[in-house]
Amino acid sequence: MEKFNTFKGIAAPFNILNVDTDKIIPKQFLTTIKRTGLGKHVFDEIRYKKDGSENPNFVLNQKPYDKSNILIAGDNFGCGSSREHAPWALKDFGIKCIISTSFADIFYNNSFKNGLLPIMVTKDERDALLEDAKDKENPEIEIDLENQEIRRPNGGKIKFKIDPFRKKCLLEGLDDIGLTELHENKIKSFEESRSTKLPWL
């Protein structure tokens, strides 16, 4: 996995409650056998009109947000289906970070596996960032994972918490499976003792 470096990017105001993964990437795009190429379909049903043209009212179709790297999102972002196609599609569109008050568990997990950083902040902090993002002239926010800091356009800073292990994996671009394989002996002996105690498993 690619390392997650500090970056400055356009933040889009996306204050919708309970955005589900069906909305992020509808089922007709789940038949792919690849991880890439889903960016053009992200939010398909609200992003495009019936004739296939772009819906001008949808925020990610508007300038400058069509080049967004950050979403400032509503509560409970990413609920519903476990499809990892949701973070794949967001990442492929260019989103590297989503800031909200809360995320659904599976989406939250899936994001880290794909170098997409979900940041949880308080409601007041999220609302302040929404106001920052709404300023089309200057919607750029800086994300510094190393120092766990969001830097606002006005120079203000918001600190955030993150699980140290997940932070390390993102910063160093570590592969989970490779890390787990370091415990190979422990896994083997666990499996052997389990098979002795519970042979039908």
Next chain:
Amino acid sequence: MSKTLYDKIWQSHLINEQDDGTSLIYIDRHLVHEVTSPQAFEGLRLSDRKVNSPKRTLAVADHNVPTLDRELGIKEEDSRIQVEELDKNVEEFQIPYFNMNDTRQGIVHVIGPEQGFTQPGMTIVCGDSHTATHGAFGSLAFGIGTSEVEHVLATQTLIQKKAMNMLINITGNLDKIVTSKDLILYIIGKIGTAGGTGCVIEYSGNALRDMSMESRMTICNMSIEAGARAGMIAPDDITFNYLCEKPMAPKNEDWDKAVNWWKTLPSDSGAKFDKIVDIDATKVTQTITWGTSPEEIVSIDGTVPNPDKISDEVKQNKIKRSIEYMGLTPGQKISDVEINTVFIGSCTNSRIEDIRSAAEIIKGKKVSTNVKALVVPGSGLVKKQAEEEGLDVIFKHAGFEWREPGCSMCLAMNSDKLNEGDRCASTSNRNFEGRQGKGGRTHLVSPEIAAASAITGKLTDPRNVT
């Protein structure tokens, strides 16, 4: 120290724990389907890894499969490629597999229990959020993403952090007319779609002790709609009786050993829960959804809410949007809402008892002329059982279509989908915008309400169909 059911399963699967709580846990069972696995198998190939434990893995094609004319194969090219990819992957990695033409094929969460692959005390995962279904057996079962599917295939473990313990305690008894679907929709309405975030829910109470395994599965299935990673119910004699003759259940002395162990699993008295919610069963009515989130519920004799009465602006906008999308008006009586589609199926409600309950209401009646109605049994074995009981004939006489098993219109990845503006009484689990087809409108209901609604062409209390 007293432990919860979740604590016990977690601790017995813990291989390694870091100081920050990041843990490596062992996975007993892994269910695999065609949609969330191709990239995982590709990952294994690229890194020259093998499947660690094929015997703890079971694969089936369910999301994409056609429910009509199956012998003709899959018409849609992308779907066909995805299923062919699974065929190829299970062969290459030697994974047990029920292919599309196997009688045992069906929805992944129906076949696991049906085969006895699902058992109490296990950790069970699948690249599908409704894996929570298997928690009805007193197992820790949860949905994972494709990267984690690859991780489990390669190592038979997962990196996890322990979730919080949440208890949903159901006091009192349910009215006879109230089903487990009504109960879980009511619970989601009470705690909200993020109510269980970060938690594993244990459901308890006498009302559950009286329930069949199939009803319990309906409840655990929709834990994810309440935001929980998993839902579970302590195993008891009903669980053991359900499992005892299943093909993959332990046999002979192993069975006795297993039951003795399973009996130690229920939460100890005095076990500590981080969150406790009490639900008064006597207050639960026949519940359906009116909107586009599973928490937007209403009693079958209720009305569409009025957004003007909600002070929070974001919530008010969400409700306005739901009403607009659903084509309803505030204050409208739910029983006046006309439907044109009925879907009885999905991992929530496609088991034999669901089909029997719906057939009971349909018997001798006709589907309204304005309604397209289909039954999609959860598995080939459910279908076979229903046919042996003559239930297919009841449905077909009434004007229902009797289909082949699969996920079908629950997520509409195959050709079973709603058209723009269609309104469906559906026994499935998600009513999100476009879930059952772009522009389609979904009301989540019990099999009984789905059946009654098929007859009248409106959302209907089964007691009003005589």
